[in-house]
Amino acid sequence: MRSTKPRRWGERLIEGAIKSTGIATIVFVLLIFVFLLKDSLPLFGHAKQTASLLGTRWLPTSEPEQFGLIPLLLGSLYVTLGAMVISVPLGVACAIFIAELAPQWLRELLKPLVELLAAVPSVVFGALGVLLLGPWFAKTLHLPVGQFAALGSLLLAFMAIPTIVSVSEDALHAVPRALRAGSLALGATHWQSITRVVLPTARSGLIAAGLLGLGRAIGETMTVLMVTGNAAVIPQGLKGFILPVRTMTATIAAEMGETAHNSTHYFALFFIGLLLFLITLVVNVVAEVVVHRMGREAK
Amino acid sequence: MSALPSAVGRTLTQTGEDGSQSAGQSVAEEAFLPTCEEVPCAPNILRPEGEIKLEARSLNMYYGSFQALRNVSMAIPERRITALIGPSGCGKSSFLRCFNRMNDMIDGFRLEGDVLLEGNDIYRRDLDLAYLRKRVGMVFQAPNPFPMSIYDNIAYGPRLHGRPDRSELDQIVEQSLRQAALWDEVKDKLRQSALGLSGGQQQRLCIARVLAVQPEVLLMDEPASALDPTATFHIEELMLQLMEHYTIVIVTHNMYQASRVSQYTGFFLMGELVEFGHTEQIFETPRDKRTDDYIRGRFG
Amino acid sequence: MTRPHLVHPRHVQNMMYIVLSLMAAVVVLPVLGLLAYMMIKGLAGLNPDLFLKGSQALLPAMVGTLYLVLLTAAIAAPIGIAAAVYLSEYAHRGILVRLIRLAIINLAGVPSVVHGLFGLALFVMMLKFGRCLLSGAATMALLVLPLIISASEEALRQVPQRLRDGSLALGATRWQTIRRVVLPNALPGIMTGLILSISRAAGETAPILFTAAFLSLTNPYPESLFDEILALPYQLFVMTSEMPSVPAETKWATAFVLVVLVLGLNIGAILWRTHLRRAKRW
Structure with missing residues (x-):
């Protein structure tokens, strides 16, 4: 075996390099976290700015500066919630349609189509909103402006739907055929089998689908920036949906370009980034845990 | 046992929703003749005399271009256990699934000939499939309890077919579990997940689940093949008890099982029904050489 | 007493099937309609001047996007x-692998604008690359990395185990087996996955917002890795949301070009993948 040793050395090196790329992914996530933390911590050096974080006004360029996050958090909440209300039922219904109802040819048409939907760049959805849908909604529904929260929700919903459809469909496919057969053999209609056996069995997968869609919607930037009007106000009740709002992501995108490096404003934007990072982290980890549990239940 | 009177001896003239019910009829006399009237088939196919529950006439079944059944005709007597035996892939399971139309879902499935339940064609276009399957229950090869509680598994069927109230449901669950000889083992944990039961218990749960919809026929597709000998013994005991009220058709590749539990046996080979008759006759004096070969273990 | 269903289950089923079909149609048809509308509008606005003349010329933006995509692929693919x-x-199964998978999932879930912040803090500021092609591509590479990993892993897993076993049984080492048997067989799958992932980079805007993109350049074509670039999605964004004076046809046409570019890449990769699956050689 000694004679092969030199070559083994080369292989060791390559294998080490390969392994290090795997570990690099962990390092990247940690790096992102560290850099977000590093550039948002200075914000807490000034008592006054720290206190203003919980305020209701986001006025980064006024004197004195105010960095109230409440309107931004609520803005994100409104837009995301609206997107979920639209996308979860539609996405799950579409997944059921594809997995259970559609004939083979339609399924083979729909699946790539949904995948393609996911590939449409977010600026394109934004442009559609600005150029066509916004003005059209404003005119048809007599809204005060063509840029409002619900329009963001609608477009985000269509961006979250592909994720929801594909994860839900996987979950539905993971339901053993024997359970469907068992249900049908007891005299259940197909629809009864879907609602009483298939959906409950696929429950965790469907929840994960919703969570992953949620993660996508919270983090979406360009579309929201373009169509929701970006007014940092506190949305009031249901009416808030037809008025402009400003989300966390849009705030970063709109303001970072005009901010002096290492200013308080700069730190505040990084802090918003840190919050977004943590929120999506929690959502994705929970989704992963749920999916993992589904995998175990299937056995 | 008068636990499930409505399941016994239903005389139905139509497969309508309101099947009229009558009291249990006396079991027909054990006087079947080994003749072959009205069915144009080989002389080795017995037509049992008396009440015929299920009947297949000249069945040809195809999956795409593959022919799974070749001109199969068989009459299945009421409240008896009929075993279908034969090597793997001989068509016995496909044949069994004709009786509750579980083949319909398979792509490329095509059937020629008639399948009758008490004289009524079950492949009619206007047939209520759900109602057929309520009357003709099925137990699958591997236990397939739903991932819900034991109680909900049993209650599943009754809830499908109507809106039973609580006390009635409790009663159905208990009766069905008792009939399936599972009650004593699970009565204290009805709310626990059915997935926690052992394989044999799960299969008895699946039988109880079928009994809860009060079927007339039980189709069993190798119900014990995934179970250990003790659990198998339990299931076989259970079948003999259930025979009192139900027409049972069991597919098995275990010839000992067939000879232990059944009164009639059909032997399938390559999609053909080679021989059908009394179980003792099939196992002791088979008429067809192929049956003889199989019984003596010359086929896989 | 068991009461009958209020509505016969079969009627419920028929009703629900119609509802589900409608919902599935709502998912697909409006977006297709909108895209079709955009295509028609955009096609009408297309003309050679659009690509070459004026401050909104598309060609420099397309070149910028091309550079960005290629450099992103060069960084992220290996x-x-x-x-x-x-x-x-x-x-093998273990804590490290679970951590790596968790990291990949999180990397995929990080909002793109947060990637942009990270790129700004690390590449632009700390490493002092400045706002440039390299910073943008490095940021974008991090964004598409999880996509490339999942797509490649799936392609690798499609290679049947018996090919590996056959090679190992001939005395090949693990790395030899990977290099001579596994990778060549998985390569087409990896390439299609790569194209799909990279098309993401062609359409993303938020990550390059503060790391690479700039609108009014003295020289529209970058000459080095440290030049700022134009990018198609960025240009569309600025045009539609900050330049009301630009005629609508130009905006539609820009969107059209972007969609054709990105979806073209996608459709190509999907067709290729379908072809590969049909012509499975093992």
């Missing part, structure tokens, strides 16, 4: 494919 090889060929 890391991504190597990580996929590790996960598929070397890694």
